[in-house]
Amino acid sequence: SHEKKALFIIFGGTGDLAKRKLYPSLFRLFRKGSINKHFAVIGTARREWSDDYFREVVTDSIQSLKPSQQELADFISHFYYQSHNVNDTEEYKILGNLANELDSTYELEGNRLFYLAMAPRFFGTISKHIKSEKIMTEHGFSRLVIEKPFGTDFETAQQLNSEIAAVFNEDQIFRIDHYLGKEMIQNISAVRFGNNIFESLWNHRYIDNVQITLAEDLGVEERGGYYDQSGALKDMVQNHILQVVALLAMEPPTLFSEEAIRTEKITALKAIRVYNDQEVKENFVRGQYVAGKTADTNYKEEPGVDENSQTETFVAGKLMIDNFRWAGVPFYIRTGKRLSEKGTRINIVFKSTPINVFREADTSHKDLPDNILTIYIQPTEGFSLTLNGKEVGDGFNIDPVKLNYRHSQENLDNSPEAYEKLLLDCLKGDATNFTHWDEVANSWKIVDTVRETWDKETTDIPTYPAGSMGPHCAFDLLEKDNRQWVWEP
Ligand code: BG6
Numbered sequence: 001s002h003e004k005k006a007l008f009i010i011f012g013g014t015g016d017l018a019k020r021k022l023y024p025s026l027f028r029l030f031r032k033g034s035i036n037k038h039f040a041v042i043g044t045a046r047r048e049w050s051d052d053y054f055r056e057v058v059t060d061s062i063q064s065l066k067p068s069q070q071e072l073a074d075f076i077s078h079f080y081y082q083s084h085n086v087n088d089t090e091e092y093k094i095l096g097n098l099a100n101e102l103d104s105t106y107e108l109e110g111n112r113l114f115y116l117a118m119a120p121r122f123f124g125t126i127s128k129h130i131k132s133e134k135i136m137t138e139h140g141f142s143r144l145v146i147e148k149p150f151g152t153d154f155e156t157a158q159q160l161n162s163e164i165a166a167v168f169n170e171d172q173i174f175r176i177d178h179y180l181g182k183e184m185i186q187n188i189s190a191v192r193f194g195n196n197i198f199e200s201l202w203n204h205r206y207i208d209n210v211q212i213t214l215a216e217d218l219g220v221e222e223r224g225g226y227y228d229q230s231g232a233l234k235d236m237v238q239n240h241i242l243q244v245v246a247l248l249a250m251e252p253p254t255l256f257s258e259e260a261i262r263t264e265k266i267t268a269l270k271a272i273r274v275y276n277d278q279e280v281k282e283n284f285v286r287g288q289y290v291a292g293k294t295a296d297t298n299y300k301e302e303p304g305v306d307e308n309s310q311t312e313t314f315v316a317g318k319l320m321i322d323n324f325r326w327a328g329v330p331f332y333i334r335t336g337k338r339l340s341e342k343g344t345r346i347n348i349v350f351k352s353t354p355i356n357v358f359r360e361a362d363t364s365h366k367d368l369p370d371n372i373l374t375i376y377i378q379p380t381e382g383f384s385l386t387l388n389g390k391e392v393g394d395g396f397n398i399d400p401v402k403l404n405y406r407h408s409q410e411n412l413d414n415s416p417e418a419y420e421k422l423l424l425d426c427l428k429g430d431a432t433n434f435t436h437w438d439e440v441a442n443s444w445k446i447v448d449t450v451r452e453t454w455d456k457e458t459t460d461i462p463t464y465p466a467g468s469m470g471p472h473c474a475f476d477l478l479e480k481d482n483r484q485w486v487w488e489p
Pocket of ligand 1: 216235
C-alpha cells in the first residue's frame with residue numbers, strides 16, 4: 001500500500017495554522033490513504049486541553065471537507081493532546097513517553113515528523129530538547145518541519161539555523177514556503193523545461209523583462225502585530241517572491257531531482273545583484289495603504305499597528321541577475337496588501353522583432369504589441385500567450401490575439417492544497433519543494449540591504465489608496481525604463 005507510517009508531533013497544535021491548514025491537510029491525506037492505520041498525531045501547546053477537547057477542535061477544523069461519521073471517528077481517534085511548556089525539560093520526558101507509547105500502539109516504526117507551527121524564537125530550545133530527551137528515534141526517520149519567518153535578517157537566520165543544525169542534518173530539515181506547494185508554481189518547471197519553444201528563448205536575447213506580481217486584496221486582518229514588525233519585504237519578498245525568481249531564472253537541471261533543482265536554484269539566487277544604498281533607492285520602492293475604494297481604514301489604524309508606523313504594505317523592485325543568461329534583463333517584482341484584487345501572476349515579456357515591417361502598412365502606425373507569456377498562479381490557474389495576427393479585412397493591420405488556457409473548476413476542486421502536497425513530500429523525504437539553508441541565506445542578503453537603506457530614510461513612506469495597484473512610484477519604476485506593468489484585470 002502507499003500508506004506512510006509516522007507520528008506527527010505538532011508544536012503549536014492549538015494555533016491558527018494547525019487548525020486552518022494542518023488538520024485539514026492531514027484529513028485529505030487520510031482520505032486518500034497516504035496515511036491510514038499507522039499514524040498518530042500529538043498536538044502540544046501551553047493550554048491544558050483534554051484529548052476529547054482536542055478531537056473536537058480537529059473535528060471543527062475539517063467540517064468543510066464533509067467527513068462521514070465513520071471517517072471522522074476513525075480519523076480523530078489518532079489524535080492526542082499533551083500540554084507542554086517548551087522550556088521545561090521534564091515535560092519533554094512526558095512527551096517522549098507518549099510518543100513511544102503511540103509508536104508501539106500504531107506500529108510507527110520510529111518515524112517522526114516534528115512540526116514547529118509556532119514562533120521561531122522557540123525553534124532552538126525545542127530542537128535541543130528533542131535530542132537531549134531522546135524524542136528523536138534511532139530507527140525510522142526524524143524530520144523537522146518549520147514555518148517562516150526564518151529569522152528577521154541574515155544574522156538572526158544564521159543564528160536560528162545553527163541552533164537547529166546542531167540537532168538536525170540539512171536533509172532532515174524541511175523549511176516550508178507554501179508557495180512551493182502551489183500547483184502553478186510547480187508548473188513553472190513544466191513550462192520551462194518541457195517546451196523547447198520556451199526554453200530555447202528563455203534568455204536575454206529574446207526576453208525583454210520578467211514581471212512577478214503577488215497582489216492581495218485583503219489588508220493585514222488580525223495579524224497587525226506581526227505584520228507591523230515585518231512588512232511586505234520580509235513577509236513576501238524574502239521568501240515567496242525570491243523563490244519564484246529562482247525557479248524562473250535557474251539553469252535547467254540535469255534531471256528533475258531534488259539535488260539538481262536545489263543546486264540550480266541556489267546558483268541563481270547567488271547571481272542576483274545585491275544593491276548598495278544608492279542602487280536600492282533607484283530600484284526599490286514601497287508604500288503603505290490608506291483608506292480607499294475597498295476599505296475605509298488606514299493601515300496605521302489597524303489593530304496591532306503603531307499609529308506612526310512606517311512599515312511598508314507594498315513593495316516593488318527591479319532585480320538584476322548577473323550571469324550570461326540574464327544580463328540586462330530586469331525582473332520586476334511587486335506585492336502588496338489591499339490592492340485591487342487577489343492575483344498572482346508571472347509575465348514573461350519577449351523582445352520585439354528586429355524591425356517592424358508593418359510600420360507603413362498598418363494604418364494605426366503603432367508599435368508591434370509584445371509577445372507575452374502569462375502564468376496565472378491564483379486565483380485562476382493557467383497560461384496565456386499573446387501573438388500578433390492580421391486583422392480580418394482589407395489592408396494589413398496587426399491584431400494581437402491571446403491564446404488563453406485555464407484549468408477547469410473541476411480540476412481546481414480536485415487539486416491538492418499546498419500544505420497537503422508539502423506534508424506528503426515530508427513523509428516521503430522529498431525536499432525539492434522546500435527551501436535549502438543556502439537559499440534562505442542568499443535571500444536575506446538581497447533583502448537586508450533594501451531594509452537597511454529604508455531604515456535610514458527620514459521622509460514619510462509613500463501611500464496608496466486601498467483598491468489601487470500601489471503607489472505612483474511603483475509605476476514610475478517601470479516608466480523610467482520605458483516599460484509598463486502588464487496587468488489586465
Ligand atoms: C503568507 C504571508 O506567507 O502568505 C501573508 O505571511 C500572505 O501575509 C500569504 O497573506 C499569502 O498567501 P496566499 O497563499 O494566500 O497567496
